[in-house]
Amino acid sequence: MEITKTSTKPIVQEHDHHDDHHEQSFITKYIFSEDHKMIAKQFLITGIFWAIVGGAMSSLFRIQLGFPDMDLTALSPIIGNWLTPQGKIDPEVYLALITMHGTIMVFFVLTAGLSGTFSNFLIPLQIGARDMASGFMNMLSYWFFFLSSIVMFVSIFVEGGPASGGWTIYPPLSALPQAVSGSGMGMTLWLVSMALFIVSALLGSLNYITTVINLRTEGMTFFRMPLTIWAFLVTAILGVLSFPVLLSAALLLIMDRSFGTSFYLSDIYIAGEALSNQGGSAILFQHLFWFLGHPEVYIVILPSLGITSEIIATCSRKPIFGYRAMVYSIFGIGVLSFVVWAHHMFISGMNPFLGSVFTILTLIIAVPSAVKAFNYIATLWRGNIVFTPAMLFSIGLVSFFISGGLTGLFLGNSVVDINLHDTYFVVAHFHIVMGSASFFGLFAGVYHWFPKMFGRMMNRTLGYFHFWVTFIGAYLVFFPLHYIGIAGFPRRYYSFTNFETGRIESFIDLNTFVSFAAIITFVAQFVFLFNFFYSMYRGRKAPKNPWNSNTIEWTTPREPGHGNWPGAIPKVERWPYDYSKPGSDKDYIPQHIPLSKTPESNMPEDSSR
Amino acid sequence: MNLIIGIILFLSLAVVFLLFRSTEILSVAKKKMATSFEDSNNSFNAISGVVFMFLSFAVIFWYSYDQFENYFLPMASKHAPEVELLFWVTMAVTFTVFIITQVVMFYFGYRYRYKKERKAYFYPENHKLEIVWTVIPAIVLVGLIGWGLVKWNNIMGPPPKDAEVIEIMGYQFAWASRYPGPDNELGDANYKLIDVDNIVGIDFTDSSSLDDFMPREIHIPKGKPVLFKIKARDVIHSVYLPYMRSQMNAVPGMPTQMWFIPTKTTAEMREETGNENFNFEIVCNKICGRAHFSMKHTVIVEEEWEYIKWKNEQKSWIEKNPDYYANFIKNNSIDVAVLND
Numbered sequence: 001m002e003i004t005k006t007s008t009k010p011i012v013q014e015h016d017h018h019d020d021h022h023e024q025s026f027i028t029k030y031i032f033s034e035d036h037k038m039i040a041k042q043f044l045i046t047g048i049f050w051a052i053v054g055g056a057m058s059s060l061f062r063i064q065l066g067f068p069d070m071d072l073t074a075l076s077p078i079i080g081n082w083l084t085p086q087g088k089i090d091p092e093v094y095l096a097l098i099t100m101h102g103t104i105m106v107f108f109v110l111t112a113g114l115s116g117t118f119s120n121f122l123i124p125l126q127i128g129a130r131d132m133a134s135g136f137m138n139m140l141s142y143w144f145f146f147l148s149s150i151v152m153f154v155s156i157f158v159e160g161g162p163a164s165g166g167w168t169i170y171p172p173l174s175a176l177p178q179a180v181s182g183s184g185m186g187m188t189l190w191l192v193s194m195a196l197f198i199v200s201a202l203l204g205s206l207n208y209i210t211t212v213i214n215l216r217t218e219g220m221t222f223f224r225m226p227l228t229i230w231a232f233l234v235t236a237i238l239g240v241l242s243f244p245v246l247l248s249a250a251l252l253l254i255m256d257r258s259f260g261t262s263f264y265l266s267d268i269y270i271a272g273e274a275l276s277n278q279g280g281s282a283i284l285f286q287h288l289f290w291f292l293g294h295p296e297v298y299i300v301i302l303p304s305l306g307i308t309s310e311i312i313a314t315c316s317r318k319p320i321f322g323y324r325a326m327v328y329s330i331f332g333i334g335v336l337s338f339v340v341w342a343h344h345m346f347i348s349g350m351n352p353f354l355g356s357v358f359t360i361l362t363l364i365i366a367v368p369s370a371v372k373a374f375n376y377i378a379t380l381w382r383g384n385i386v387f388t389p390a391m392l393f394s395i396g397l398v399s400f401f402i403s404g405g406l407t408g409l410f411l412g413n414s415v416v417d418i419n420l421h422d423t424y425f426v427v428a429h430f431h432i433v434m435g436s437a438s439f440f441g442l443f444a445g446v447y448h449w450f451p452k453m454f455g456r457m458m459n460r461t462l463g464y465f466h467f468w469v470t471f472i473g474a475y476l477v478f479f480p481l482h483y484i485g486i487a488g489f490p491r492r493y494y495s496f497t498n499f500e501t502g503r504i505e506s507f508i509d510l511n512t513f514v515s516f517a518a519i520i521t522f523v524a525q526f527v528f529l530f531n532f533f534y535s536m537y538r539g540r541k542a543p544k545n546p547w548n549s550n551t552i553e554w555t556t557p558r559e560p561g562h563g564n565w566p567g568a569i570p571k572v573e574r575w576p577y578d579y580s581k582p583g584s585d586k587d588y589i590p591q592h593i594p595l596s597k598t599p600e601s602n603m604p605e606d607s608s609r
Numbered sequence: 610m611n612l613i614i615g616i617i618l619f620l621s622l623a624v625v626f627l628l629f630r631s632t633e634i635l636s637v638a639k640k641k642m643a644t645s646f647e648d649s650n651n652s653f654n655a656i657s658g659v660v661f662m663f664l665s666f667a668v669i670f671w672y673s674y675d676q677f678e679n680y681f682l683p684m685a686s687k688h689a690p691e692v693e694l695l696f697w698v699t700m701a702v703t704f705t706v707f708i709i710t711q712v713v714m715f716y717f718g719y720r721y722r723y724k725k726e727r728k729a730y731f732y733p734e735n736h737k738l739e740i741v742w743t744v745i746p747a748i749v750l751v752g753l754i755g756w757g758l759v760k761w762n763n764i765m766g767p768p769p770k771d772a773e774v775i776e777i778m779g780y781q782f783a784w785a786s787r788y789p790g791p792d793n794e795l796g797d798a799n800y801k802l803i804d805v806d807n808i809v810g811i812d813f814t815d816s817s818s819l820d821d822f823m824p825r826e827i828h829i830p831k832g833k834p835v836l837f838k839i840k841a842r843d844v845i846h847s848v849y850l851p852y853m854r855s856q857m858n859a860v861p862g863m864p865t866q867m868w869f870i871p872t873k874t875t876a877e878m879r880e881e882t883g884n885e886n887f888n889f890e891i892v893c894n895k896i897c898g899r900a901h902f903s904m905k906h907t908v909i910v911e912e913e914w915e916y917i918k919w920k921n922e923q924k925s926w927i928e929k930n931p932d933y934y935a936n937f938i939k940n941n942s943i944d945v946a947v948l949n950d
């Protein structure tokens with residue numbers, strides 16, 4: 001492919017004077033930083049904070065599900081007003097907890113925490129740019145996220161409690177404070193917070209797209225970009241196209257809530273009163289929500305898939321199998337993810353014919369996903385596999401992606417979904433394919449790029465421990481939920497003690513077991529946190545290229561300063577996957593090494609890579 | 610208690626810390642590069658993967674087999690076995706893929722774990738292979754979808770003409786049902802007419818509503834198509850009948866419907882499950898607020914003759930609430946006429 005000349009030249013010059021580091025004040029360096037690396041760390045730390053909150057919430061409601069009779073009075077200093085006089089979690093608090101848990105995990109951890117961290121950190125470093133296209137917008141993106149976080153956090157403590165209509169906030173439940181107390185102030189703050197969040201996501205995504213398109217270093221053609229960058233690029237495009245739709249859905253909901261409009265409301269009698277709203281459609285909200293919601297699940301998983309593609313290639317010491325196919329499948333998934341949304345609505349009452357159409361479209365999207373899984377496995381074949389913690393987490397991701405993806409074939413087939421919709425089968429499915437898989441991508445990324453972020457290594461032994469406990473734990477927590485779902489247990493149930501379908505008594509032990517596993521797995525994450533923070537200061541100093549990787553972020557100094565490369569940005573001479581090339585005596589040839597220096601290993605195909 | 614927890618926490622922290630320091634110091638002492646690739650742990654991890662995989666297969670097989678009766682609900686509608694057949698065929702397909710891919714992946718991890726003297730095989734692509742594993746899943750999927758859609762269209766398609774029509778309305782946090790009565794026609798209803806007594810807002814100016822009756826429990830006949838006309842009056846609910854493999858949301862402002870043919874009476878189910886208190890229940894399966902988890906309604910399936918007998922015994926709503934009816938006619942006759950315009 002011809003090398004496209006990108007317009008990096010002027011920027012290189014403009015930035016040249018940055019290299020002799022004028023001292024930055026604490027505020028511009030750590031707080032209102034415009035440096036993509038610092039912003040990435042801000043996203044990461046905030047994401048970690050949210051993950052702890054979201055995880056702690058899940059432990060709480062797992063206690064309710066697994067030990068329904070437990071007296072939690074001992075916790076009352078922390079969660080006092082959430083308890084009934086008997087020391088049990090209040091049913092509405094339960095709903096509020098799962099709503100916050102879902103919202104936090106999906107948006108705050110796995111969208112902002114994941115994309116925000118790695119798109120910011122890796123895009124400039126891997127495409128050879130001094131920084132993002134607009135450092136200022138990038139900073140704004142973080143601070144909007146921060147504001148949104150504050151609003152969401154405050155909402156947990158307001159009168160009436162936080163939003164409690166589920167993370168999907170279907171009206172009328174979310175529109176009417178009479179329906180559930182969380183639909184009062186808590187819901188208002190939820191909407192405000194999400195509006196801020198969307199602004200943040202848009203600022204970030206536009207920046208990622210612009211940067212990838214315009215700021216690639218010389219020689220970095222599109223098809224020489226590492227798969228991480230492809231994944232971030234498509235993720236950002238999905239975000240730009242879908243988040244505004246959520247914003248409009250939220251705006252209409254705000255109007256219905258506060259200004260007496262009837263977009264989603266019709267024919268409602270509640271709390272002894274017939275409301276005057278007529279002509280609205282509750283289904284409309286679901287269409288708008290899932291028009292974002294489905295792309296959103298790919299926004300959550302694609303960056304993780306990109307990260308693992310990179311790590312699996314590096315740690316297998318092999319080129320990723322089918323690079324082009326991987327790129328096309330990312331695009332395929334991206335495009336298709338916009339036309340499958342109504343598979344969440346098969347039994348919402350929409351026309352069954354639409355159900356047929358969305359069944360077909362949904363199962364088509366399984367094809368590129370399957371291709372990705374097969375390509376990962378083919379990359380392992382005859383590799384020389386180094387199990388770094390990052391590699392272990394990547395393999396864990398592939399395992400989850402397969403097991404969770406397969407259950408999607410049940411849910412995507414409308415007729416089978418009739419009986420599975422909104423049961424624990426769904427909870428199992430999305431926790432494995434989206435929750436666990438993306439989380440594993442996040443962990444893999446942290447272990448892999450920690451040396452570049454902080455100049456030090458994380459402890460490997462603790463990494464292994466963390467991996468095995470989390471991997472086994474996640475399967476133990478989420479796999480059993482399939483059985484509970486097949487048995488027809490609905491999700492978002494506070495308690496099953498008076499649920500009489502099937503043999504509920506046979507699942508009491510299973511539920512207790514799952515809760516045990518969940519709490520242990522959650523607690524084990526503190527080993528990771530310890531490793532993370534302690535290694536930041538006390539880890540062994542990292543070598544420049546600890547994983548013998550090809551991508552150009554490893555040509556920067558151990559702790560890259562503002563502008564990333566002290567001298568000129570390296571020119572890219574080849575694709576990023578020249579691992580174990582025949583003829584070469586090393587098992588990797590970094591991207592900036594020209595073909596002219598490696599005559600012994602050049603191949604005819606190299607000219608097209 | 611708090612003290613014990615405190616001590617446990619402290620000890621685990623200490624262990625983690627010691628593990629951290631000792632492994633760091635050990636690796637420095639051995640003069641290992643911070644990232645040296647030869648690592649005795651490499652084989653440990655590779656082997657653990659395989660062990661984990663076999664153990665989990667064993668547990669999954671054992672549990673799925675041992676507990677089958679507990680998680681697989683008896684089927685009590687005509688379409689249920691058809692749906693279940695597709696479900697289990699999908700299960701067979703996906704389970705095979707699951708086993709094969711996981712075995713291959715963990716085996717590769719073990720077989721190709723790092724060895725210093727070996728070099729990985731530079732193998733960037735193979736178009737044939739990629740086409741094969743694009744096309745095969747595509748074909749399998751076409752099969753599953755085609756089959757699914759045929760069934761979907763049957764189940765969701767128009768109900769047979771002779772279906773028993775019953776109106777089901779969800780509200781926080783219970784279900785109400787209304788039968789058309791002898792005239793086989795549900796009278797009009799309007800949400801503005803709802804009050805404490807008339808919970809579904811029956812409009813008694815419509816003559817076909819006069820014989821409508823609203824029983825405590827839903828009765829349906831075995832072997833006859835049953836059509837639920839579904840409404841909600843406040844928030845979204847979902848009519849879910851797990852044994853019938855039937856479900857449909859109840860949406861305020863948008864009537865929905867579902868139909869099925871029951872194939873087992875409640876009495877038969879009591880025998881089959883050995884539970885003399887067994888009852889079919891509509892369970893709410895869409896988050897609807899505080900008592901979502903306890904929002905259910907008994908459904909009694911009986912032989913057709915029993916059903917007819919039961920139906921004939923039911924008194925119409927106005928017969929049970931004559932005062933209300935008298936008042937209604939007095940107050941509403943004019944309003945309603947306007948309303949219905």
Ligand code: HEM
Nearest residue numbers: 055058098099102105106166167168434435491492493518
């Ligand atoms: C710490 C491990 C986790 C545990 C033990 C856990 C447990 C659960 C359970 C039991 C529910 C269902 C509650 C109910 O329906 O009554 C739930 C809901 C949910 N979880 Fe998790 N979860 C965990 C992590 C995650 C992660 C990583 C994600 C990220 C995608 C996630 C996303 C969600 C979502 C979106 C819901 C649905 C919330 C709703 O119904 O509105 N969870 N979680």
Ligand SMILES: [Cu+2]
Nearest residue numbers: 294340341344
């Ligand atoms: Cu979806």
Ligand SMILES: [Cu+2]
Nearest residue numbers: 893895897901
């Ligand atoms: Cu409900």
